[in-house]
Amino acid sequence: MLIELKDVNKTYNNGQPLHVLKGINLGIDRGEFVSIMGASGSGKSTLLNILGILDNYDTGEYYIDGRLIKNLSEKQAADYRNRMIGFIFQSYNLIGFKTAVENVELPLFYQGVARRKRHQMAMEYLDRLGLADWAKHYPNEMSGGQKQRVAIARALITRPQIVLADEPTGALDSKTSVEIMELLQQLNREDKMTIIVVTHESGVANATNKIVHIKDGIIGQIEENFGHHASVFGTSTIMK
Amino acid sequence: MRDVFIEIWESIRRNKLRTCLTGFAVSWGIFMLIVLLGAGNGLMNSFMMGGDDIATNTMQVGGGYTSKPYDGLEEGRRIDLDERDVALTGSEMFSDHVDQVISSVSTSATVSYGKRHFSGSIEGNFPARQEMDKIEILCGRFLNEKDIRESRKVVVLQEDQAENLLGNEVRDRGMRLMGRRLDDASGRKVQVRDLIGKYVRIGDFSFRVVGVAKSNDASNSNTVYAPYTTVRTVYGKGRVVDDITFTFHGLESEEENEAFEEQFRAVVNLRHRAAPDDRRALWIWNRFTQNLQMNKGRGILSTALWIIGLFTLLGGIVGVSNIMLITVKERTHEFGIRKAIGASPWAIMKLILAESVTITAFFGYVGMFLGMIACQILDKTVGQSSISIMDAQIAMFVNPTVGLDVALEATLVLIVAGSIAGLFPARKAAQVRPIEALRAE
Numbered sequence: 255m256l257i258e259l260k261d262v263n264k265t266y267n268n269g270q271p272l273h274v275l276k277g278i279n280l281g282i283d284r285g286e287f288v289s290i291m292g293a294s295g296s297g298k299s300t301l302l303n304i305l306g307i308l309d310n311y312d313t314g315e316y317y318i319d320g321r322l323i324k325n326l327s328e329k330q331a332a333d334y335r336n337r338m339i340g341f342i343f344q345s346y347n348l349i350g351f352k353t354a355v356e357n358v359e360l361p362l363f364y365q366g367v368a369r370r371k372r373h374q375m376a377m378e379y380l381d382r383l384g385l386a387d388w389a390k391h392y393p394n395e396m397s398g399g400q401k402q403r404v405a406i407a408r409a410l411i412t413r414p415q416i417v418l419a420d421e422p423t424g425a426l427d428s429k430t431s432v433e434i435m436e437l438l439q440q441l442n443r444e445d446k447m448t449i450i451v452v453t454h455e456s457g458v459a460n461a462t463n464k465i466v467h468i469k470d471g472i473i474g475q476i477e478e479n480f481g482h483h484a485s486v487f488g489t490s491t492i493m494k
Numbered sequence: 495m496r497d498v499f500i501e502i503w504e505s506i507r508r509n510k511l512r513t514c515l516t517g518f519a520v521s522w523g524i525f526m527l528i529v530l531l532g533a534g535n536g537l538m539n540s541f542m543m544g545g546d547d548i549a550t551n552t553m554q555v556g557g558g559y560t561s562k563p564y565d566g567l568e569e570g571r572r573i574d575l576d577e578r579d580v581a582l583t584g585s586e587m588f589s590d591h592v593d594q595v596i597s598s599v600s601t602s603a604t605v606s607y608g609k610r611h612f613s614g615s616i617e618g619n620f621p622a623r624q625e626m627d628k629i630e631i632l633c634g635r636f637l638n639e640k641d642i643r644e645s646r647k648v649v650v651l652q653e654d655q656a657e658n659l660l661g662n663e664v665r666d667r668g669m670r671l672m673g674r675r676l677d678d679a680s681g682r683k684v685q686v687r688d689l690i691g692k693y694v695r696i697g698d699f700s701f702r703v704v705g706v707a708k709s710n711d712a713s714n715s716n717t718v719y720a721p722y723t724t725v726r727t728v729y730g731k732g733r734v735v736d737d738i739t740f741t742f743h744g745l746e747s748e749e750e751n752e753a754f755e756e757q758f759r760a761v762v763n764l765r766h767r768a769a770p771d772d773r774r775a776l777w778i779w780n781r782f783t784q785n786l787q788m789n790k791g792r793g794i795l796s797t798a799l800w801i802i803g804l805f806t807l808l809g810g811i812v813g814v815s816n817i818m819l820i821t822v823k824e825r826t827h828e829f830g831i832r833k834a835i836g837a838s839p840w841a842i843m844k845l846i847l848a849e850s851v852t853i854t855a856f857f858g859y860v861g862m863f864l865g866m867i868a869c870q871i872l873d874k875t876v877g878q879s880s881i882s883i884m885d886a887q888i889a890m891f892v893n894p895t896v897g898l899d900v901a902l903e904a905t906l907v908l909i910v911a912g913s914i915a916g917l918f919p920a921r922k923a924a925q926v927r928p929i930e931a932l933r934a935e
Contacts, residue, residue: 308834308929329838336836347831347932351504363497364836408835 255317256415256448257282257305262314264300274300275311276471282450284415287442289451289462297471299420302452306339306418307331319415336364340409340417344424346401348393348408355380355389358407365412379407383437399430406437410447417441419451423458435461502849505821516817517857520810520911524858524904527803528865528896529872534799536877536894538792552626553755554779555583555738555762564769573766573775576733583738587761591742591754596620597735599725605651605718607659607694614655614716616696617736618725626739627710629719633687634705641704641721647728649694649701650719654709656686659694696720699728742782751783804907811854811915818850818919829923830931839924846923850916851909858908862901869895 257280264275274297282288292298303309304316307323316323318338326334341347348357355376362372380386383403393401402422409417419438423431435458441447442463451462459465460482467474506513557573577597584595600617623629624636632653641648651659686706693700701720725731745751755778760770768775822829829842877891 303929306834308932309927329840332833332836332838332841335834341834343932347834349828349831351508360832361835364832364838364841369497412836 255281256284256286256319257450258315258317260315260317262304262311262316264297264304264309264311274471275304278314278471278473280466280473282448284448285442285446287439287449287451287463288466289453289459289464290466290468291453291456291459292468293454296468298452298454298468301468302418302420302450305416305450306341307335332364336361337412338415340412340414342402342405342409342417342419342422344421346393346398346405346425348401348404350393353390353392354385354396354404357393357404358411361408361412375411376407379411380404383407397430398426399433402426402430402434403437406434406441410441415448417447417449419449421453421455422451423453423455431458498844498848499852501845502852505825505849506853509817509821512817512820513853516810516813517853517860519813520807520854520857520908521861521864523803523807523810524861524908525865525868526806527800527904527907528862528900529868530799530803531796531900532865532869532872532894532896533891534795535896536872536891538795539892539894540890541788550782550785551743552739552741552781554781555579555740555758556736556777556779557766558774558777560768560772561774562769562772564772565767567767571768573763573768574734575738575762576735578733579762579765580735580738582762582765583740583758588758591744593741593743594622595738595740596622596626597722597738598623599722599729599731599735600717601725601729601731603696603718605649605655605659605694605696607689607692610659610661611695612655612658612716614718616649616720616725616729617717618722618731619719620722623719623739626741629710630708632706632708634690634703636705636707637719637721642723645723645727646721647699647701647724648704648721649696650705650707651689651694651703652707652709652716652718653686655716655718656689656703656706660686660689745782748783748786751780755780807907807911810857811911814850814854814912814915815918817853818846818916819922821849822846822919822923825923826926826931826934829926830928830934833928833931843920843924846920847913847916850919851912854912854915855905855908858904858911862904866896866901 259278259280262275262278263273266272266274278301290298290301300309304311307326310325318334323334335341348354349360352360355373358376358379359372362375367375377386377389380389383406385400385403385407388396388400388404393404396404417438422438423434426434438449438451439461442449449462451458453459460479463478463480465477465479467476555575557575560567560569560571560573563569575597580595580597583592596619598617598619600615602613603616604611604613605616606612619637620642621637621639624631629636629650631650634650636650637648640646689703689706692703694703695701696718707719742754745754756771759773759776759778763770763772763775766775829837832842833839872891872894877894879890
C-alpha cells in the first residue's frame with residue numbers, strides 16, 4: 255500500500271465544532287488513478303489537505319509508503335510535501351511574477367538543486383507537456399489549459415510518489431478539461447504515476463480508474479472504473 | 495545566495511515608490527546619526543585642542559589663599575610657594591612618584607620691537623618646560639641650560655606675538671595652515687624667522703630673541719619665555735615661585751592620584767602653617783586626572799549622540815517594518831503556494847529578513863554617504879572659521895568628521911536594524927499555515 259488511512263477523524267473547532275471526517279479508512283496502491291468524489295461539504299477537500307500534509311488530523315493513522323505522517327514539524331512537513339507529493343490546484347496557483355520555467359523550477363529550488371541543473375530539468379518537463387515555447391512567458395500571458403499544464407510540470411518535476419489534484423478542471427472549459435484529464439491518464443499509464451483527483455464532477459471522476467464516493471465525512475461506495483462507464487454523462491465528454 | 499537576491503529584486507521592483515519612501519526614512523536616520531557624530535567629534539576636538547599638546551603625566555601646583563583658620567592664623571592668608579617647596583617636592587619624601595621638578599616665576603611686562611609693542615607677561619622658565627608643556631618651536635630654539643646658568647637675557651616668543659611685533663596681521667587658524675607669507679607695508683617679505691637674533695625690549699631691558707614657538711591655542715595667556723634665573727634676578731623676585739610643575743609616574747587610577755594629591759597637599763600646607771586638608775591654600779592641577787575626566791566627558795557626549803541618532807533611525811526602522819508587514823499580507827497567497835510545494839518556514843522567513851536587511855542597508859548606505867559629504871562640507875566651512883573670545887581665537891569645530899570605525903559601527907547598526915525591522919513580519923509570514931495561506935487572496 256502506498257497510502258493507508260486508518261480511522262482518520264477531523265473536527266474543525268470554529269465556534270460550533272464541526273466533525274468533518276468521521277473515521278476514514280482508505281488504501282491506495284502504487285500506480286493507481288483514483289478520484290475522490292463528493293458534493294461540496296462532504297469532506298473531500300479536507301481529506302485531500304490531510305493527504306497532502308497541508309492539514310493535520312485529530313485521531314487515526316496516515317501512512318505514506320509505510321511512514322507515519324503525524325505531528326510533523328512545519329519544516330518536516332514542508333520537506334515531505336516537497337519530496338513525496340505534487341500538487342495540482344483548481345486555480346493553478348502559479349506565482350504571477352515568475353515565468354513558466356521559473357515556476358516549474360521552484361520545488362527544486364527548495365531542494366537546493368543548482369540553478370543550471372534545475373533550469374535544464376524544468377525545460378525538459380515543459381517540453382514534454384508541449385510548452386517549451388512558452389517557458390519565458392508569465393502566467394497571465396497563457397490560457398487556462400496552458401497554466402494548468404505548467405502546474406502539472408511543477409508537480410511532476412520532483413518525481414513525487416503521489417500527485418494530488420484538487421478539481422484540476424474546475425476552471426477550464428470542457429474541451430480543455432478533457433485534454434487535461436487525458437494528460438493525467440497518460441501520466442498514470444506511461445509513468446505509472448499514482449494520481450488522486452478530488453472532484454465533484456462525475457465526468458472527471460469517470461476518467462479515473464477507481465472512484466471513491468465520500469458523503470458526510472464517511473467513505474461510501476468504492477467502484478472500479480476501468481471501463482469508464484460510471485457516469486451516464488461521462489462516457490465521451492465532461493459535463494460543465 | 496544569488497537566488498535570494500533575484501527574489502528580493504523582483505519584490506522591490508514591483509513596489510518601487512513604496513520602497514523608496516520607506517528607504518528615505520532610513521537614509522534620513524543614518525544621515526542624522528553621521529552628521530550628529532561628526533559635529534560632536536568637531537566639538538570635542540576643539541575642546542581637546544591643546545589638551546593633546548601637554549604631557550599627561552604632569553602636575554602643576556600653585557599657591558592660593560587659606561580657606562580656614564589653622565595654627566593660630568586666620569583664614570584668607572595668601573600662600574606663596576618658594577624654592578624650598580620646590581626642593582621639598584624633589585626630595586626623598588616624594589621620590590616614589592615624582593621625577594623631575596621645575597618651577598617658574600613671572601611678571602607682567604611690555605614687549606616692544608621698533609614701534610610695535612604688546613603687553614603680556616615674561617615667564618622665567620627651565621628648559622624642561624618645553625617637554626612638559628609640549629611647546630613646539632617653529633624656528634630657533636627653546637631655552638637651554640647655558641641660558642639658565644649664565645642668566646642670559648634671551649627670550650622665546652610665541653608666533654602670534656612675533657607676527658604682531660612684525661606688524662603682520664594675526665591670521666586665523668585656517669589661513670595659518672596654508673602658509674606664512676605676508677608682505678609688510680614696504681612690500682618686503684617679513685617672516686618670523688627674521689626675528690631670531692634680533693633684540694626686543696622688555697621693560698627696561700633688551701632681550702635677544704632665540705626662538706619662536708607655535709602659539710598655544712588652548713590658553714590665551716600672552717606670555718614670553720625667558721630663563722628662570724634671569725627673570726628672578728632682573729625682576730627681584732627673591733625665592734618666591736609662581737608654580738611648581740613636576741612629572742610623575744606610578745599613579746594609574748583616579749584614586750591613586752587623589753591619595754597622592756592629599757599627601758602632597760598636607761606636607762606643603764603644613765610647611766606654610768595652613769590646614770593640611772585646605773584645598774584652597776594650594777591649587778593642584780593634575781593633567782593626568784583631568785585627561786581622564788576629559789575622555790569620560792567625550793565618551794558621555796558620544797553616547798548621547800549615538801542615542802539621539804539611533805532614535806532618529808528608529809523612525810525609519812518602524813517604517814521598514816510596516817512596509818514588510820504589508821508585503822507579507824499581500825504575498826500570503828504566494829507564501830501558501832511556496833509552502834505547499836516545499837518551502838520550509840525558515841525559507842520564507844529568510845526571504846523577508848533578507849529583503850528587510852537589503853532595503854535598510856542600501857538606503858542606510860545612501861544616508862551614510864550623504865552624511866559623510868555633509869561632514870566634509872561642515873569641515874570646509876564652519877570647521878575653518880573661529881570666533882574671537884577675549885583676544886583668543888577659538889575654533890568651534892575642528893575636523894568635524896567621522897572615522898572608519900563609525901562607518902563600520904553604523905553598518906552593524908543597519909544590519910541589526912534591518913533584521914529587527916524584518917523579524918516580526920517574517921515570523922508572521924513563516925507561521926501562517928499553508929492551507930490558510932492558500933485560501934487568502
